[in-house]
Amino acid sequence: MTEWTEKDPIVSIQDVHKYFGDLQVLKGVSLDVMKGEVVCIIGPSGSGKSTLIRCVNALNDIQGGTIKVRGIDLTDPNLDMLALRKRVGMVFQQYNLFPHKTAIENIMMAPMLVLKENEDEVRKLARELMRKVRLEDKEDAYPGELSGGQQQRVAIARSLAMSPDVMLFDEVTAALDPETVKEVLVTIKDLAQDGMTCILVTHEMGFAREVADHIYFTDHGVIVEHGPPSTFFSKAKDPRTKEFLSQIL
Amino acid sequence: MRDTMDLIADFFRELAADYPRWNFIWMYEPLQQGKVLSGIWMTIKLSIACLILSMIIGVLGAFAQGSRNVILRSIVQGYIQFFRNTPPYVQLLFFYFALGQFTPTYSPDGWLEMPIISNVGWAIISLSFFAGAFNVEIFRAGIEAVPESTREASESLGFSRGQTYRYVVLPLALRVSLPALNNNLVNLVKTTTQAFGIAVPELLYQSVTIWNDYPSALYPTMLLVFVVYIVLVGLLVMSMNRWESSMRIPGYGS
Numbered sequence: 001m002t003e004w005t006e007k008d009p010i011v012s013i014q015d016v017h018k019y020f021g022d023l024q025v026l027k028g029v030s031l032d033v034m035k036g037e038v039v040c041i042i043g044p045s046g047s048g049k050s051t052l053i054r055c056v057n058a059l060n061d062i063q064g065g066t067i068k069v070r071g072i073d074l075t076d077p078n079l080d081m082l083a084l085r086k087r088v089g090m091v092f093q094q095y096n097l098f099p100h101k102t103a104i105e106n107i108m109m110a111p112m113l114v115l116k117e118n119e120d121e122v123r124k125l126a127r128e129l130m131r132k133v134r135l136e137d138k139e140d141a142y143p144g145e146l147s148g149g150q151q152q153r154v155a156i157a158r159s160l161a162m163s164p165d166v167m168l169f170d171e172v173t174a175a176l177d178p179e180t181v182k183e184v185l186v187t188i189k190d191l192a193q194d195g196m197t198c199i200l201v202t203h204e205m206g207f208a209r210e211v212a213d214h215i216y217f218t219d220h221g222v223i224v225e226h227g228p229p230s231t232f233f234s235k236a237k238d239p240r241t242k243e244f245l246s247q248i249l
Numbered sequence: 250m251r252d253t254m255d256l257i258a259d260f261f262r263e264l265a266a267d268y269p270r271w272n273f274i275w276m277y278e279p280l281q282q283g284k285v286l287s288g289i290w291m292t293i294k295l296s297i298a299c300l301i302l303s304m305i306i307g308v309l310g311a312f313a314q315g316s317r318n319v320i321l322r323s324i325v326q327g328y329i330q331f332f333r334n335t336p337p338y339v340q341l342l343f344f345y346f347a348l349g350q351f352t353p354t355y356s357p358d359g360w361l362e363m364p365i366i367s368n369v370g371w372a373i374i375s376l377s378f379f380a381g382a383f384n385v386e387i388f389r390a391g392i393e394a395v396p397e398s399t400r401e402a403s404e405s406l407g408f409s410r411g412q413t414y415r416y417v418v419l420p421l422a423l424r425v426s427l428p429a430l431n432n433n434l435v436n437l438v439k440t441t442t443q444a445f446g447i448a449v450p451e452l453l454y455q456s457v458t459i460w461n462d463y464p465s466a467l468y469p470t471m472l473l474v475f476v477v478y479i480v481l482v483g484l485l486v487m488s489m490n491r492w493e494s495s496m497r498i499p500g501y502g503s
């Protein structure tokens with residue numbers, strides 16, 4: 001394995017094929033993300049967006065092609081799963097917090113159990129992260145006592161506690177009501193501005209236009225079209241992209 | 250103190266003389282009293298041993314059922330089918346009389362041949378496996394109630410399968426399982442009376458010997474058995490409820 005350097009893509013997806021049984025969901029997807037880049041994936045429902053980003057942290061396996069994260073080859077049969085998961089954080093549409101743990105415990109669990117770090121230091125880090133997502137007064141609240149937007153921000157902090165190199169966001173605002181969408185988007189925008197590499201599946205076009213370095217449009221398991229927001233929204237060529245954008249904008 | 254005890258004993262002795270059907274013999278005769286007390290103690294020991302063992306079987310069985318090993322899964326499935334679909338009393342007799350024959354013996358004094366597993370031992374094993382079969386199903390239902398997405402969240406944070414199970418799945422599954430577990434454990438405590446069938450000297454066994462010897466003590470002793478079980482099961486239910494409320498999560502579930 002050649003050593004990964006900052007000049008190489010931090011996430012490199014090459015010609016990925018994915019099947020669920022007989023159903024082919026990804027039909028040769030390629031996509032590179034450089035360190036510090038923010039990439040948005042958009043596309044109609046069922047086009048394979050979730051499947052694609054779940055492949056990046058090996059929640060889904062792939063049947064063809066390669067995925068590398070910072071030089072770690074996910075198709076390697078001896079893949080060190082822990083090494084991968086330390087590098088990649090993921091935030092889900094339904095937050096998926098641990099309901100039996102308080103907000104701060106949710107954040108502290110992984111660094112303590114997985115990284116075996118010292119409790120006092122982890123608590124300090126968790127407090128900092130709570131402040132970063134603007135929830136310093138909710139440390140001891142259980143997820144069931146938080147609003148959707150607050151839960152989602154705890155979930156983001158929980159991922160950040162593992163200090164990942166890449167963050168994956170799968171429609172993280174789709175389950176929120178319009179007023180709380182903004183507070184979560186602001187949190188992600190802060191992250192992006194701090195230089196975190198982000199791959200987002202989103203339906204928030206305004207947000208994508210504002211923060212994305214690159215936008216990919218998927219349909220039926222292929223990338224139909226991609227480009228920086230400046231050209232993507234105004235100069236889409238493919239009729240499928242045009243139709244999708246006309247419906248959503 | 251001594252005086253009060255004597256007064257009570259005298260009262261029951263007179264009661265038995267006046268009303269021959271109400272001979273609370275174990276209230277004034279030390280030998281019978283000893284039988285009752287040792288019977289209650291044996292029932293408590295049996296119950297506690299079976300409660301603990303059956304829960305261990307339940308957790309391990311439920312974990313095994315989630316394994317990828319088909320053989321392991323079918324062994325657990327076979328175990329559940331056997332113990333759930335046959336009468337616990339027959340299981341007890343089978344363990345004691347059939348399996349008991351094949352267990353090795355030892356000789357403490359060079360004369361007597363003692364089986365390694367006593368009748369008490371067989372009662373604990375048989376009843377624990379019986380209740381354990383239900384506990385496996387109960388815990389499995391609890392585990393299945395934990396959303397796949399919660400498990401994925403913990404895996405994507407780098408938790409191993411074992412850590413996910415121990416720190417996320419089990420604590421949540423246990424909360425879902427408690428009401429059903431409660432029922433099964435209550436049943437288990439009551440089922441310990443069947444150990445009578447292999448001469449385990451628990452409360453029912455002792456009571457029967459008392460009323461066989463003293464037919465006049467039949468009603469009072471039956472009454473005693475009922476009262477003791479009401480109290481024991483009541484205590485169990487109370488502590489289960491306390492456990493349940495200590496695990497309640499603010500803002501989660503009902």
Ligand SMILES: Nc1ncnc2c1ncn2[C@@H]1O[C@H](COP(=O)(O)OP(=O)(O)OP(=O)(O)O)[C@@H](O)[C@H]1O
Nearest residue numbers: 020023025043044045046047048049050051052171
């Ligand atoms: N675990 C699975 N088993 C079988 N089929 C699946 C599974 N997960 C997804 N699929 C199928 O794969 C296809 C792509 O699903 P995916 O969730 O990636 O779509 P998506 O682009 O994220 O859609 P949405 O915008 O609705 O979230 C769909 O046809 C879906 O039914």
Ligand SMILES: [Mg+2]
Nearest residue numbers: 049050051171
């Ligand atoms: Mg999706």
